[in-house]
Amino acid sequence: MTHSQASVYFNLETRRTTDAICRRCVGAGAAVARFLAGDRRAPTRMARESMADKQDYYEVLGVGRTSTAEDLKRAYRKLAREYHPDVNRNDGSEERFKEINEAYEVLSDPDRRAAYDRFGHAANGMGNGGDPFGFGGSPFGDLFESFFGAANSSRRRAAPARGQDLQVTVDLSFEEAVFGAEKAVELTRLETCEDCHGTRMREGQTPPRCPTCGGTGEVRRVQQTILGQFMTSTPCATCRGEGVTITDPCPRCRGRGRITQARTITVTVPPGIDENATLRLSGQGEASPQGGPAGNLYVKVRIKTHPHFTRQGKSIHLQIGINVAQAMLGDEIEIDTLDGPVVFKLPPGTQSGQQFRLRNKGVPDMRGGERGDQLVTIHVVIPKTLTGEQRMLVEQLAATLGSDVSPQPTNRGFFEKVKDALGV
DSSP, X not given: OOHHHHHHHHHHHHHHHHHHHHHHHHHHHHHHHHHHTTOOSXXXXXXXXXXXXXXXHHHHHTOOTTOOHHHHHHHHHHHHHHHOTTTOOSTTHHHHHHHHHHHHHHHTSHHHHHHHHHHTHHHHOTTTTTOTTSOTTSHXXXXXXXXXXXXXXXXXXXXXXXXXXXXXXXXXXXXXXXXXXXXXXXXXXXXXXXXXXXXXXXXXXXXXXXXXXXXXXXXXXXXXXXTEEEEEEEEOTTTTTSSBXXXXXXXXXXXXXXXXXXXXXXXXXXXXXXXXXXXXXXXXXXXXXXXXXXXXXXXXXXXXXXXXXXXXXXXXXXXXXXXXXXXXXXXXXXXXXXXXXXXXXEOTTOOTTOEEEETTOSOOOTTSOOOOOEEEEXXXXXXXXXXXXXXXXXHHHHHHXXXXXXXXXXXXXXXHHHHHHHTO
C-alpha cells in the first residue's frame, strides 16, 4: 500500500468511525429526552440500532435464544478453549475471547439475560461500565449519575451530632493571670438523663427500630427504567430520620434524653495567660441529643488591672520616683515585684526616665520557655517646697555647679536607648 493509499484508507476509516459515534449520540440523546419527558417505553428501533453496534450475544456463543443454561456453558467452554490467547495466536483471537466472556457473563445470569432479551444491549449496558448508551467514562455518564444517583449505591446514616458548645467568662486578678489559679465557674447545661441514660425510653430500654424504614432513617423507592434501576430516598416521616421510635418515653426527661442541670466547673488557669485568651474544656459542653459526644466548654479570660504594675507580653513594667539626692549620689532602694520586694542598688547619677531590668521577675511563658523580666522606670521627683535648711543647702550646691545652660540632643541614638533599657 502506497503512502497516498494509506492516507485515503486512514481518512475513510476515521470518517466511518466518526459517523458511527455521531449516530450513537443521536440515538442515545433521543432516548434520554424521552425518559426525562416521562416516556418509559422501550427505545425505538433507531435507538436500539445506535446502541447495539456490538454483535448479538447469542450469535457470539453460537446458540439459540431458547438454549438452556447447560447449552450456554457447553458452548462457552468450547469457544473459550478455541480462542484462548495462550492457545490461539492468530490476530483477533484475544478480542474474540473477550467477546465470548462478555456474552457468557450476561447470558449466564438469569436476571441480566431476561433484561437483555427485552432491551438488548441498551438494557444491560454491558461492556461500557454499565452505561446503556456507550458513554462509559464520559461526561454523559457523570451527568446521569448527578441527576438520578447510582442505582446500586448504599447510603449510610449520618453519625450522631455532637452536643452544643458553651462559653463562659472568668475574671482574674493581675497576680492570678501571672501565676495561674483554680477558678470555679457556674453554668447551666443540658446533660444526659440519668434515668434513661439518653435512650429516651423508660428505665433505659433500647428503643425499637422504626417499622416504616427498618432503622435506616430513610425511605427508598426503586424504579426500573430502560436506564437501569433508579433509587430515590427521603427521610422517614415516622421516625423523622432517627431510625427508632420512642414507644415508652422516660418520665423524667419526657422522652427527650436530656435534662437541664446547674453545674459548678473548676477551671485550671495556666500561669502566664493573657487578656482575652480562651481555654477549651473538651466534653464539658451540652450532651448530644442523639448519643454522640458532648460539646466543649470555652472559657474566655478577663484580667483586672493592677494599681502599680502593667504588662506587655512577658514583661512587667513599674514606674518609681526618687529624690534628687538619690539620683545624684545613688542609693540602695527597695523595689516591689510580684514575688515580693527586692533590694536594688541605684547607681549615682541616675537620670530621670532611665530604665533598669530585674531579670526573671516578669510573666512565665505558657509554652514552658524562660520567664520574662520586670522593667523599672525611674522618675526624679523635684520638691515643690523646701525648708529653710534645705534651701540653704541647695543654694550652696548651686553655687558650686554654676549657672551655665547647655543644649541637649533631641534624637538619641539606637545604642543609647538600648543602654538605657538594659540599665548600663
